[in-house]
């Protein structure tokens with residue numbers, strides 16, 4: 001059986017290395033930027049659909065049904081998709097997800113081409129013996145058809161089983177666009193990280209963000225009604241500095257993480273965020289230090305880890321263990337659709353409100 005993986009544009013090599021470490025029996029099959037398939041040693045469809053795997057570099061994976069075949073009749077890709085789904089869905093009703101193959105997320109949300117493809121497949125599904133559920137939003141246990149559309153070749157079709165730990169969005173792409181007035185792309189990264197992690201960041205809490213300039217993530221937190229203490233020697237966007245709505249306002253500690261003392265912290269914090277453009281080996285001691293200072297009340301951590309050197313990705317398994325060793329539980333790490341050369345590591349202290 002074949003497995004498909006959706007990864008970030010440019011992260012194919014990292015994904016292949018992760019697969020080689022985790023599943024040595026798998027062999028690389030088809031590979032395009034952002035979409036990679038593997039021939040596996042899995043033989044049972046149900047087990048393949050229930051595979052326990054929390055990859056860092058595949059934000060969506062599932063059973064690959066293969067590419068649509070070209071022929072001379074009209075709409076070969078729509079017919080090919082439906083033929084594969086009819087053969088493999090075994091009469092089960094499916095959610096339909098259509099997403100672009102290999103295009104970076106900046107290709108734009110919503111993707112008008114994908115919406116049109118979705119509607120063309122849906123319009124012919126019943127006549128082709130494929131039962132589709134009305135809305136694309138999956139519920140726990142639903143079988144989802146994953147259609148990856150390329151402009152210049154066949155579409156690739158897959159299936160995955162939805163559950164609470166996997167992204168509900170087509171291709172695991174965040175269904176949001178960067179607001180024109182966001183201070184930085186980190187606005188989207190924060191929104192995706194919070195939604196993907198399910199961590200309960202809620203209005204009335206306080207977050208400390210280290211590496212907060214110019215303030216995209218801080219703006220997203222403030223807009224969620226969260227009070228923000230930001231640490232960064234760099235300039236902060238004036239709209240972040242001026243934000244003052246209810247409980248949510250921004251306090252700037254204009255210094256480096258190395259110069260921060262316990263006495264600088266103006267109030268207890270609920271969430272610790274790090275987004276410092278330095279290697280994880282440099283940042284980890286400050287993550288550990290702040291976790292220990294704030295531990296009495298802290299709920300958890302969201303750390304955007306930069307993969308800015310060769311070998312940074314190989315060190316992630318050890319880094320995840322080091323983060324676990326701080327006492328955080330349910331530590332997860334993933335490269336999400338808004339990330340470039342970075343990943344998110346997040347976790348929660350035990351006994352705090354659940355996800």
Ligand SMILES: C[S@@+](CC[C@H](N)C(=O)[O-])C[C@H]1O[C@@H](n2cnc3c(N)ncnc32)[C@H](O)[C@@H]1O
Nearest residue numbers: 184186211213214215216217234256257276277
């Ligand atoms: C990717 S940017 C952060 C983007 C930010 N989170 C946002 O939402 O716009 C990385 C930041 O790390 C900051 N930084 C680098 N070294 C630092 C240090 N030693 N202490 C604190 N911040 C640092 C930089 O000034 C820069 O603003």
